[in-house]
Amino acid sequence: MTENPSDFKSWPKHPRIGIIGGLGAMGKLFHRFFTERGATVAVSDVGTPLSNHDVIDQSHVVLVSVPLHRASNILQDLAPRFRPGQLVLDICSLKMPPQKAMEGCAAWYVGLHPMYGPYVEDFVGQTMIVCPGHVAPQPWQWLMSLLEKAGLKIHICSAQEHDRMMTVIQLIPHVTTVVLGHCLREMGIDAAESLRFTSPIYRLELDLIGRLFAQDAALYAAIAMENPYKSEVLEVLRRVFGETMDAVEHGRWQAFIQAFEQTRAHFGEFCTQALHETNQLLTWHQNANNHGNQKASVDNKAKLSSTPFSYNAPLQGAQEGEKAHA
């Protein structure tokens, strides 16, 4: 180690920042963030002149921005190199695994989870979850001040609380969206064709599916597979999915309605608020996407026959004798 600033008081006004994984999308985002705030930033990544160890040795604050599925191993390897008086941050989407990897490390440690991707223009109004590891009051205040001044909504909680809530915020929604995408593929549904039939909601939902599949498969795999609370939450999801599917499949009208009303009661006034918010949102989305799409309305002006349906798997026509109404 080239120096040992063991006390926070030895940090200069602008502590030197190191970013491990600084060439990734999130690494670049934080590189810009720190640089814009007057900091000197050193970066390591595959192929950079500086190694991870170089960056650690030169920096007061080290931000670890590496793929989630590699983060624990990388942090474990680096932990002995971090030194007293140094603040280590990571931005993993799970917080218990990196915290565990940093146990016993000589440096201060705080886990961060920016609840936004590399596409945001700035951090104003975005949510940053902060899970304190072990850290002295001064570097903690330095960090809080940095985040608050950036306009972030800061939510402080334990790594356990974070990872549990991520089953709801990320694991279940991601897995469900992945399932929806796979279903559309297996049914051979063409996105553009389906949009000719679209409701505003479907257009939005298809956009959210497309967005997920535009991103990194390994990130979604890791968020789902490495959450410490995975098993118990998947059990709930599997059971609720099964119950709902059974009700629909077997036409259990009352069971479906009863469960629906229970959920409505659980959410209470939020439902009305959500209806109001989404009405505004859908109007905006509709207007934003109508631009250039007007041709759709004349494409089939005189068309009376149907176009071939694009399921890959042959689907039988509806049975004449099928009971359509319960």
Add this chain to the structure above:
Amino acid sequence: MTENPSDFKSWPKHPRIGIIGGLGAMGKLFHRFFTERGATVAVSDVGTPLSNHDVIDQSHVVLVSVPLHRASNILQDLAPRFRPGQLVLDICSLKMPPQKAMEGCAAWYVGLHPMYGPYVEDFVGQTMIVCPGHVAPQPWQWLMSLLEKAGLKIHICSAQEHDRMMTVIQLIPHVTTVVLGHCLREMGIDAAESLRFTSPIYRLELDLIGRLFAQDAALYAAIAMENPYKSEVLEVLRRVFGETMDAVEHGRWQAFIQAFEQTRAHFGEFCTQALHETNQLLTWHQNANNHGNQKASVDNKAKLSSTPFSYNAPLQGAQEGEKAHA
């Protein structure tokens, strides 16, 4: 029957419109729509002075706007009352069941599916699916002209094609959203609390869940349960869900990634487009909802301990020995 305009030429410039179920939300929407266009509109519903038969007898065009799960029975009962030269329209979310109920009816018949709810301000840019039953050229042109002038995007297809595509546009997304809502309830997740941890995507998805549960349970039950293609589509959904859940549960990294990449390839360029569109959308949604929410950022300024997590079911802490990384 009080009159028998058996030929389209006998319709006046503004044919008289009847709406059966005219006091429902969609009935009112179309009442306003027709009235604004200079038509005389007669309405029947529970408790109205006019009966369904009165409305049929007085009208050139009859719009049937009744709950989906009752539509087939109502249409079957009324079918003998409809007369030649009369145009019957319905706005059910499924098109094969009403078409079947109208088979052999003396009146002309066209099935409509407005892909929007009663909350829209006007019809401009919205999608209207049109499934021709049996109809002469003149009333067909009258209808098309009416819809086109309203600025609707018209998509013409067979009832079969419609109902198949609705498995993708409505059945699968609705069932999935219902499952997500039930999961949140069973896990005791409070909407407001979860939003303290939110990503923009989750905020949007939670809004879509809340929106669904603000609406009519019976409509969602009927859309899911009465689709003629239900069984084969639920089979695909069940299988894909099972495969995806198994991959996540058992940490089958390669299987998950491979399926993900196949779906990405299936959607092709749509993914990039969707990422771009949703970036704009999320920025808008973020800005729209930050108003009045700024207090969240200061609520927990000094808080270092965690708040109790709100799962109803007791969740064990993560096992120390659990393998967090594959």
